[in-house]
Amino acid sequence: xxxxxxxxxxxxxxxxxxxxxxxxxxxxxxxxxxxxxxxxxxxxxxxxxxxxxxxxxxxxxxxxxxxxxxxxxxxxxxxxxxxxxxxxxxxxxxxxxxxxxxxxxxxxxxxxxxxxxxxxxxxxxxxxxxxxxxxxxxxxxxxxxxxxxxxxxxxxxxxxxxxxxxxxxxxxxxxxxxxxxxxxxxxxxxxxxxxxxxxxxxxxxxxxxxxxxxxxxxxxxxxxxxxxxxxxxxxxxxxxxxxxxxxxxxxxxxxxxxxxxxxxxxxxxxxxxxxxxxxxxxxxxxxxxxxxxxxxxxxxxxxxxxxxxxxxxxxxxxxxxxxxxxxxxxxxxxxxxxxxxxxxxxxxxxxxxxxxxxxxxxxxxxxxxxxxxx
Amino acid sequence: xxxxxxxxxxxxxxxxxxxxxxxxxxxxxxxxxxxxxxxxxxxxxxxxxxxxxxxxxxxxxxxxxxxxxxxxxxxxxxxxxxxxxxxxxxxxxxxxxxxxxxxxxxxxxxxxxxxxxxxxxxxxxxxxxxxxxxxxxxxxxxxxxxxxxxxxxxxxxxxxxxxxxxxxxxxxxxxxxxxxxxxxxxxxxxxxxxxxxxxxxxxxxxxxxxxxxxxxxxxxxxxxxxxxxxxxxxxxxxxxxxxxxxxxxxxxxxxxxxxxxxxxxxxxxxxxxxxxxxxxxxxxxxxxxxxxxxxxxxxxxxxxxxxxxxxxxxxxxxxxxxxxxxxxxxxxxxxxxxxxxxxxxxxxxxxxxxxxxxxxxxxxxxxxxxxxxxxxxxxxxxxxxxx
Numbered sequence: 208x209x210x211x212x213x214x215x216x217x218x219x220x221x222x223x224x225x226x227x228x229x230x231x232x233x234x235x236x237x238x239x240x241x242x243x244x245x246x247x248x249x250x251x252x253x254x255x256x257x258x259x260x261x262x263x264x265x266x267x268x269x270x271x272x273x274x275x276x277x278x279x280x281x282x283x284x285x286x287x288x289x290x291x292x293x294x295x296x297x298x299x300x301x302x303x304x305x306x307x308x309x310x311x312x313x314x315x316x317x318x319x320x321x322x323x324x325x326x327x328x329x330x331x332x333x334x335x336x337x338x339x340x341x342x343x344x345x346x347x348x349x350x351x352x353x354x355x356x357x358x359x360x361x362x363x364x365x366x367x368x369x370x371x372x373x374x375x376x377x378x379x380x381x382x383x384x385x386x387x388x389x390x391x392x393x394x395x396x397x398x399x400x401x402x403x404x405x406x407x408x409x410x411x412x413x414x415x416x417x418x419x420x421x422x423x424x425x426x427x428x429x430x431x432x433x434x435x436x437x438x439x440x441x442x443x444x445x446x447x448x449x450x451x452x453x454x455x456x457x458x459x460x461x462x463x464x465x466x467x468x469x470x471x472x473x474x475x476x477x478x479x480x481x482x483x484x485x486x487x488x489x490x491x492x493x494x495x496x497x498x499x500x501x502x503x504x505x506x507x508x509x510x511x512x513x514x515x516x517x518x519x520x521x522x523x524x525x526x527x528x529x530x531x532x533x534x535x536x537x538x539x540x541x542x543x544x545x546x547x548x549x550x551x552x553x554x555x556x557x558x559x560x561x562x563x564x565x566x567x568x569x570x571x572x573x574x575x576x577x578x579x580x581x
Numbered sequence: 582x583x584x585x586x587x588x589x590x591x592x593x594x595x596x597x598x599x600x601x602x603x604x605x606x607x608x609x610x611x612x613x614x615x616x617x618x619x620x621x622x623x624x625x626x627x628x629x630x631x632x633x634x635x636x637x638x639x640x641x642x643x644x645x646x647x648x649x650x651x652x653x654x655x656x657x658x659x660x661x662x663x664x665x666x667x668x669x670x671x672x673x674x675x676x677x678x679x680x681x682x683x684x685x686x687x688x689x690x691x692x693x694x695x696x697x698x699x700x701x702x703x704x705x706x707x708x709x710x711x712x713x714x715x716x717x718x719x720x721x722x723x724x725x726x727x728x729x730x731x732x733x734x735x736x737x738x739x740x741x742x743x744x745x746x747x748x749x750x751x752x753x754x755x756x757x758x759x760x761x762x763x764x765x766x767x768x769x770x771x772x773x774x775x776x777x778x779x780x781x782x783x784x785x786x787x788x789x790x791x792x793x794x795x796x797x798x799x800x801x802x803x804x805x806x807x808x809x810x811x812x813x814x815x816x817x818x819x820x821x822x823x824x825x826x827x828x829x830x831x832x833x834x835x836x837x838x839x840x841x842x843x844x845x846x847x848x849x850x851x852x853x854x855x856x857x858x859x860x861x862x863x864x865x866x867x868x869x870x871x872x873x874x875x876x877x878x879x880x881x882x883x884x885x886x887x888x889x890x891x892x893x894x895x896x897x898x899x900x901x902x903x904x905x906x907x908x909x910x911x912x913x914x915x916x917x918x919x920x921x922x923x924x925x926x927x928x929x930x931x932x933x934x935x936x937x938x939x940x941x942x943x944x945x946x947x948x949x950x951x952x953x954x955x956x957x958x959x960x961x962x963x964x965x966x967x968x
Contacts, residue, residue, distance in 0.1 A: 458968055476962065478962055493877075493881075512874075565866075568859070568862035571842060576835045576838070579873060580652075580656070581584070
């Protein structure tokens, strides 16, 4: 199905595609073949392009907050099966900082650095153990953090860490930590989708507060998570587009029993079902992107709606694209397996469908029907 | 895609809403309670719309249509169902009407279109045959030219409301010697013609909404042929696209779900599951959400600026009918074993308790008619995915 794209959006799309065409020149797919060097270079290219700035500083116009552009970047990253966790790092950290209703001046400096592409952040939000939240303490005139955050998505160049920590007053504050200092241990793992994921341990780690005493960042964290999930769902749409294209190409060209696989209606029907899932996901994710950009008060429910549809599509397609490729679908050498593993990972990052439906269920009695045009 | 209506569109919607809510309350109550409507009630609904020029807004301006944007057509659809008006006749408004104004001659347009919009003529669709379902082009009902009349012989089946209809539009074989699609004509016939016999078919839910229609040397004036002889398949193809687009009204499904939600929210604990039960709330939220995703896809399709590619219609028909069925299935699950008590007046809450199972069974038709789900998948696979 066609998507109406403005001239500016198409320009951004083309620019990202060019970056990835260059990056892909030496390998058939990015995941699995990417190295730290190529990832660093691509992150830098995205920064130089101005993608970060466009999204984080693009507009002081209240009606248009840069998340539409973020969606375009996200979809193209997905389409190229990019290993760069731009969404989980630049977008998520940058968005959280922007979403803080009030903050210290250091917050604005940090946004500028991230937007300029000079500093790649990690966002340490999820505690390794829910029962043991990371704590911030004030002692001898300085803040320090103690606790363990995991999983944290990071780029090869972890320039700074933005951390959510519980303050003595019981509220959640946002702090900035320099990973080069003592008291911070970053253990890197290569995840099942080839992403780099970390466990970060803070032991009396020096921290710079970005929020004022007594300020609770919980609502801002929720909004930033919602906006990031919408972008992740958009990445998923890009991946599913590419994966479906590869799969239909395979059905057309792979021959067995003297005929192409596309002769078998069982397979073409399953491809049709995948197409429907992708288009339904695309519709609700595009809508949620508009909400993020224009109607911030509705972003939590919009993200739940988009994620509920997208996680199901991700799960379904990740199984089907492997199955339709037969043995090749299971090998690490073939690109399609990497589409499948990233879709699985995205599904986990988008949150459980059950939780999204529970969230939506809470407001069921507040309206008759879902009104999409107000 | 847009989030907000323009001020003009808000006004437009408000005007429609005001008019629709002024419809006879008895009629709206009948629709609201999901009772089967009488023939008179269906006609009353269409005429109420037509009185304000709102029955066939998608028709050409000359014949009662409106110069509306696709978005306004969507708003019209939503408001009709929100106000609990009878669904405007698809057979009249979306199937035969467009064929007549697109391919008919001036005399036919004048003779049939105003009466069709006003439901002075109730149309039925003589397409499917016992041997021709999905493979519609294989129809064998024949029409042979004898002077200035066609003589029609054969059988149509699955003909919705043939027992209530005044006229029938037919796909007939006028040349059996050529490739099947090339020998079909599109003919209009008066249901009172001698030689036509209508036999209702009992459906799985006990209703009789479809019929067999037998043609035994039925004479049909040749001036009731639409367009050219043996070009009928072309006209039918355009009709089938419209059928696909109109077979699952999202607005109606939204209303059913809203009604279910409202009753379940008021239901008393101890009388069965209610909205307070997490699984009920979760499934309802899921269905509402899936409908929203579908509606957004519909809006995208309608506002598509590229060459109008009708592939989206197959997605919509496939998915909309699945959701329609899912709603009726949810209601069966909520009611549980009390669904068995069909016709028992002691079961009064939820209001759909004793009709939930027959409705579910009847709705199984949705994924079969208007181009089965298998046909829709075939269309998607072939014309969108190139498989």
